[in-house]
Amino acid sequence: MFVAMNVFQIVSGKEDEFERIWRERETHLHEVPGFVQFALLRAEDGEFISHTAWQDRAAFVAWTESEQFGRGHRQGGAMEGILAGHPQLRTYEAVIVDTPAGRTVGAL
């Protein structure tokens, strides 16, 4: 499993508006091969993380080059005055994954 996280710092007081834009945004991720899960995570101090899990890095890279990616990111103008700085993208390999049913990645 491959994870891409985008970390957003939000202008104080604009947190609910940022969340609303994401809720109302059209998502095309469910159509994308290798997509596992998307979560928008909200901290108490105005930080948000968009956290997307993929089957592997290749699925993530293919998505960034896809038509769905272009469509999703053309909606970005709504963020003016809401972001305090550029989002920071970080990517990770999941080396262990445990669920209530047991270890699904990284078993010995």
Added chain:
Amino acid sequence: MFVAMNVFQIVSGKEDEFERIWRERETHLHEVPGFVQFALLRAEDGEFISHTAWQDRAAFVAWTESEQFGRGHRQGGAMEGILAGHPQLRTYEAVIVDTPAGRTVGAL
């Protein structure tokens, strides 16, 4: 859904050893009420994140006060010389969750 992330900076060259300790560590999370998923995430620059999802904040807090938490954290001595600084705990509410089957949290 509630997410707790612990961010670890690892001494250069000790990444594989850090990963091995986690792989071999006894996990008791599957026994804990409200546990959804654990993932150990590895970046390319020596950063690791332990990412644990819970049904809600109450399940996370109950776990930190549980016997399983105490057992899991008594194995911590193995980390000497591996961590470059204290782990940083960050917690989040998942305000949106999308899966290939649709939106499971935060639907309008």
